[in-house]
Amino acid sequence: DARVTQTPRDKVTEMGQEVTMRCQPILGHNTVFWYRQTMMQGLELLAYFRNRAPLDDSGMPKDRFSAEMPDATLATLKIQPSEPRDSAVYFCASGRHGDTEAFFGQGTRLTVV
Amino acid sequence: QKEVEQNSGPLSVPEGAIASLNCTYSDRGSQSFFWYRQYSGKSPELIMSIYSNGDKEDGRFTAQLNKASQYVSLLIRDSQPSDSATYLCAVRYSGNTPLVFGKGTRLSVIA
Numbered sequence: 630d631a632r633v634t635q636t637p638r639d640k641v642t643e644m645g646q647e648v649t650m651r652c653q654p655i656l657g658h659n660t661v662f663w664y665r666q667t668m669m670q671g672l673e674l675l676a677y678f679r680n681r682a683p684l685d686d687s688g689m690p691k692d693r694f695s696a697e698m699p700d701a702t703l704a705t706l707k708i709q710p711s712e713p714r715d716s717a718v719y720f721c722a723s724g725r726h727g728d729t730e731a732f733f734g735q736g737t738r739l740t741v742v
Numbered sequence: 743q744k745e746v747e748q749n750s751g752p753l754s755v756p757e758g759a760i761a762s763l764n765c766t767y768s769d770r771g772s773q774s775f776f777w778y779r780q781y782s783g784k785s786p787e788l789i790m791s792i793y794s795n796g797d798k799e800d801g802r803f804t805a806q807l808n809k810a811s812q813y814v815s816l817l818i819r820d821s822q823p824s825d826s827a828t829y830l831c832a833v834r835y836s837g838n839t840p841l842v843f844g845k846g847t848r849l850s851v852i853a
Contacts, residue, residue, distance in 0.1 A: 662840050671845035672786070672830065685840070720785060729774045729793075729834060731841055733785040 631655045633734035635721050641740045647709040650737045652721030653702055661704045662722040662731060663696055672720070678704065679726055711741045744769045746833050748844035757853050761818040765831030765844055768812070774834040775807055775814045776841065781827045790816060821851045 634653040642648055654661050663675040676686035681698040689696065693712070698704045708715055718738050722731040745768040755761045763777075774793055778786035792798045792805040792814065804817040814833075818825055828848045832841040 664843075672843040674840050674842070677840050729791060730776070730788055733787070735785050 633721055633723050633732055635719075635734035635737050637737055638735060639738045639740075641742065642711055644712055644741055645710040646741075647707065648711050648715075648739060648741075650706045650719050650721075650739070652704040652706075652723075652734055654704065654721070654723030655732060656702075658723035658725050658732075659701070660724045660726055660731075661698060662724075663704070663706050664720045664722065666718045666720060666736070675706070675719075708739075711739075713741045715739060716741050744772070744833070744835060744842045746831055746842050746844035748829075748831050748847045750845060751848040752850050753847055754850045754852055755821050757821060757823060757851055759821050761821045761825065761849055761851070763816040763818075763829050763831075763847050763849065765814045765816075766812055767814070767831075767833045767842075769833070769835055770809075770812060772812075772833045772835050775805070776832040776834075777803075777805060777814075777816045778830040778832060778843075779827045780830055780846065786830055818849075821849075823851045823853045825849060826851045 636651045660679045662677040664672045666672045675688045676696040678698050695707045718736045720736045721734045724731040747766045777790040779789050780786045790805040792807045798805045802819045806815045828846040830846045831844040
């Protein structure tokens with residue numbers, strides 16, 4: 630059953646704490662996207678990687694967000710320090726370069742109090 | 743700035759009717775167009791893709807693309823209550839770029 634796996638599914642944290650979200654892309658997919666979804670803004674691209682190299686992270690607040698791909702089976706999105714305005718659902722999606730579809734994970738619902 | 747616009751809805755249709763969802767995009771060079779369905783609390787799932795002008799049919803779903811008007815639509819025939827969800831329009835400028843999403847249209851099919 631090929632699917633994108635994200636952990637944790639839900640995270641509640643206090644303002645100022647570090648948050649790390651993880652994503653395992655579909656095996657064989659070499660492109661990974663991080664999106665954030667809120668009611669007001671919809672789905673916004675934060676960053677994406679191809680063959681583990683970051684191609685665009687212009688959607689991320691650089692002072693607090695960082696995204697990495699330590700290996701082909703793991704992508705991470707880190708927020709330090711977290712703020713209440715970071716509360717959202719964070720989706721990871723993966724695809725194959727040259728293909729047009731992107732497949733989404735179940736998301737991480739982050740609440741910063 | 744590439745933008746994708748959708749009416750937020752809610753769009754309410756009776757069971758068995760045709761639901762028509764619309765989307766416009768700003769970048770004339772866009773090449774690939776997608777419709778995703780998202781149930782409340784779930785992740786987006788791809789239901790249709792279209793790349794050339796005209797209609798593309800898949801079961802009860804028809805995607806329509808008009809590049810001259812920068813307009814893409816999704817028709818759902820014989821709407822069912824299980825079709826009630828938010829429908830996201832997504833556009834890709836080229837095969838190497840990420841999808842740009844609209845904010846979605848919430849569809850409610852009334853039994």
